[in-house]
Amino acid sequence: DLVAESCTGSSLDCPADLFVSPTNFALSGSASQSTTCPGSACPGSPGTVQASNAIDNNTDGNFADGSLAITDNTETEPYWQVDLTAVQSIGAIEIWNRTDSGSARLQNFYVFVSDVAFTSTTVAGSLAQLGVSAFFFPGAAGTTTTFEVNRTGEFVRVQLTGTNPPGENYLQLAEVRVLAPSVCRFASDVCDVAENCTGSGPDCPLDTFV
Numbered sequence: 408d409l410v411a412e413s414c415t416g417s418s419l420d421c422p423a424d425l426f427v428s429p430t431n432f433a434l435s436g437s438a439s440q441s442t443t444c445p446g447s448a449c450p451g452s453p454g455t456v457q458a459s460n461a462i463d464n465n466t467d468g469n470f471a472d473g474s475l476a477i478t479d480n481t482e483t484e485p486y487w488q489v490d491l492t493a494v495q496s497i498g499a500i501e502i503w504n505r506t507d508s509g510s511a512r513l514q515n516f517y518v519f520v521s522d523v524a525f526t527s528t529t530v531a532g533s534l535a536q537l538g539v540s541a542f543f544f545p546g547a548a549g550t551t552t553t554f555e556v557n558r559t560g561e562f563v564r565v566q567l568t569g570t571n572p573p574g575e576n577y578l579q580l581a582e583v584r585v586l587a588p589s590v591c592r593f594a595s596d597v598c599d600v601a602e603n604c605t606g607s608g609p610d611c612p613l614d615t616f617v
Contacts, residue, residue: 429498430587433462433563436489441528442479444577449477458487461580468506468550468581475505478578484530485578486566491585494522494561498588500542502552502565503581512577514547515570520560530568557588 438458449456449470461476468475478485497520504513517530521539526532533539542554563585567578 429589431464431584432491432495432497432587433489433583433585434464436462436491436585438462438476438487438489438583440476440478440487440578441482441485444477444479448480461487461583462489463582466503466551466582468504468510470505470507474581476578476580480574480576482576483569484528484566485576486528486564487578487580487583488525488562488564489583489585490524491561491563494559495585496588497556497558497560497563497585499586500554500556500563501582501584501586502544502548502554503583504548504550504552505579505581506550509575509577509579510550511547512571512575512579513567514544515568516544516548516578517564517566517568518542518544518554519562519564519566520556520558521562522559524562525564530566533564533566560585 438461440458443458444456455473456475456477458476460474463474465474476487478487500518500520502513502518504510517533519525519533519539519541521536523538525539526536534541540556540558540560542556544552544554563583565578565580565583567576569576571577
């Protein structure tokens with residue numbers, strides 16, 4: 408039988424330890440964004456740069472491949488968000504950036520997490536909303552940025568703070584992954600018990616039993 412553990416990796420005494428990729432809650436969520444880049448700036452939009460592209464399980468950051476979510480550049484604080492449809496236990500959030508050009512546009516941004524819907528469309532409003540956690544990334548993001556969240560949440564928002572040069576204030580996202588806490592699965596063996604794989608025990612010297 409299988410037992411969930413709060414470990415990652417494997418044990419020399421329990422070689423059947425197997426890391427299980429955490430669930431990505433965003434894939435079953437509903438995405439929206441403050442605006443969508445118009446066809447004059449993003450040819451083929453809105454059909455090719457809609458909000459749902461950031462939860463299509465495709466991290467490809469090349470615009471030509473048609474999997475980016477992009478807002479218009481007419482806003483000071485454009486945002487993208489996902490409703491997970493239920494409050495979930497979130498371990499981490501991964502933000503995947505555009506990669507072919509303009510990647511520096513994803514800079515000085517917030518990731519907001521809340522159990523309830525956001526009541527404001529501004530950065531200041533979300534920072535002031537009770538129960539909202541804010542995670543700030545200073546400077547320009549790389550291809551992937553991971554935020555360790557470790558809280559519950561149903562609503563996740565990514566929002567720029569208006570520091571891009573004039574005409575460059577697009578929010579461009581290849582993918583947003585909202586991940587459950589990491590777990591291991593353990594196959595039936597002498598060590599098949601709930602454990603934290605960090606200490607020592609009589610049957611599994613590399614493990615601490617809890």
